[in-house]
Amino acid sequence: MCHVWQHPTLPAEEVPIDFLAKLPAGFRRLVLTGGEPTLRADLEDIVDLVRPKTRYLEISTNGLLAAPLERIAARHPEVEISISIDGIGARNDTLRGEQDGYERKLATMQRLVAAGGRNIGLTTAIQDGNCDQLLDLYRLACRFGGEMAGCALHNGFLFHKADNEPANRVRTARAVQPLVYELLLSRHPRNWIRAYQHLGMMRKILGQPRRLPCPAGRDFLFVDPWGRVYACNIRPDLEIGDLASQTWKEIMAGSRAAEARTRVARCTHNCWLAGHARASLRGRRFPSLVRLQPLGWILANKLRAALGRPIDFDHAVDFRDVAHTPVAARRESGPGRDFHPVPQPKTEQPYGAFNNVMNK
Numbered sequence: 216m217c218h219v220w221q222h223p224t225l226p227a228e229e230v231p232i233d234f235l236a237k238l239p240a241g242f243r244r245l246v247l248t249g250g251e252p253t254l255r256a257d258l259e260d261i262v263d264l265v266r267p268k269t270r271y272l273e274i275s276t277n278g279l280l281a282a283p284l285e286r287i288a289a290r291h292p293e294v295e296i297s298i299s300i301d302g303i304g305a306r307n308d309t310l311r312g313e314q315d316g317y318e319r320k321l322a323t324m325q326r327l328v329a330a331g332g333r334n335i336g337l338t339t340a341i342q343d344g345n346c347d348q349l350l351d352l353y354r355l356a357c358r359f360g361g362e363m364a365g366c367a368l369h370n371g372f373l374f375h376k377a378d379n380e381p382a383n384r385v386r387t388a389r390a391v392q393p394l395v396y397e398l399l400l401s402r403h404p405r406n407w408i409r410a411y412q413h414l415g416m417m418r419k420i421l422g423q424p425r426r427l428p429c430p431a432g433r434d435f436l437f438v439d440p441w442g443r444v445y446a447c448n449i450r451p452d453l454e455i456g457d458l459a460s461q462t463w464k465e466i467m468a469g470s471r472a473a474e475a476r477t478r479v480a481r482c483t484h485n486c487w488l489a490g491h492a493r494a495s496l497r498g499r500r501f502p503s504l505v506r507l508q509p510l511g512w513i514l515a516n517k518l519r520a521a522l523g524r525p526i527d528f529d530h531a532v533d534f535r536d537v538a539h540t541p542v543a544a545r546r547e548s549g550p551g552r553d554f555h556p557v558p559q560p561k562t563e564q565p566y567g568a569f570n571n572v573m574n575k
């Protein structure tokens with residue numbers, strides 16, 4: 216589902232930590248993702264640097280390299296460490312092309328909890344190949360006391376992908392319903408909010424347009440491995456500046472940022488990754504509060520679930536409005552494949568091929 220591993224960056228060109236020092240304080244959430252963040256030899260220094268700049272810090276990782284994560288969990292127990300798990304047992308390993316990945320990830324999660332980590336969860340890219348295991352994955356996250364962050368498959372430059380398409384959109388979207396119900400039964404309000412976010416994800420899987428305006432470039436931004444700043448991590452044409460040559464203030468107040476926001480307002484991509492969804496649900500003036508409409512749905516359906524009543528999903532999501540799915544070639548996966556990485560220098564404009572790719 217993601218080909219970023221086939222396009223590694225050259226470590227000497229990766230954004231140096233003193234460029235990241237230009238990030239201001241006062242973020243609500245920062246996510247260190249990738250590629251694979253544990254491949255940065257200075258990941259622990261980066262965490263020390265950015266932790267005071269943000270209320271929540273998350274590391275999104277494949278979880279295969281436990282040692283640096285373990286030291287981070289011991290030093291910053293509140294940091295959310297989200298391990299990518301896309302299925303139970305062999306299903307994960309096949310979908311992700313990982314040798315013994317599932318077992319190694321579980322061992323990492325145990326080590327992180329033992330080291331003191333209080334926020335150890337998992338991320339699942341929901342798709343045809345794992346939609347029958349969503350409750351098992353959610354319960355696995357609960358076993359570790361953490362969250363399961365589900366997201367629909369996307370295309371975009373971060374993933375070096377333009378051909379991710381669900382084969383059976385309705386089946387995959389319907390499979391999210393029991394997960395939404397169980398999230399609402401949880402004691403944690405964060406899971407109720409996630410339940411509502413999953414309605415947007417079901418629409419994304421069905422191929423429908425976004426209901427809420429996209430907050431890219433205003434309420435979230437993406438910094439690429441070289442330090443370039445983008446309004447989002449899907450469209451490479453929304454680059455707004457570069458930490459190598461500009462201050463944060465210059466980037467945010469620059470004409471490219473203003474132009475990108477205008478383009479976002481007209482964007483027809485219907486992205487719904489976790490960061491997009493999170494930002495969409497909160498008002499700009501009071502970002503710690505959930506908007507009224509989602510709040511109403513959450514409270515009403517939390518009550519229904521608590522009373523054991525069914526949720527009317529067809530009222531919230533139109534399952535008859537289903538985008539056409541082109542016949543996509545079967546995705547390559549599985550351990551044992553030859554790996555011939557082609558390093559990407561910063562000068563190559565590596566994302567060019569993804570300009571104008573429609574993200575259905």
Ligand SMILES: C[S@@+](CC[C@H](N)C(=O)[O-])C[C@H]1O[C@@H](n2cnc3c(N)ncnc32)[C@H](O)[C@@H]1O
Nearest residue numbers: 216217249250251275276277299338368369374
């Ligand atoms: C960008 S990855 C970075 C973490 C890590 N290197 C990994 O192997 O998953 C973060 C999350 O995005 C998910 N992901 C990968 N490709 C995706 C795609 N095309 N659409 C949506 N999510 C995707 C991954 O499965 C993972 O849960």
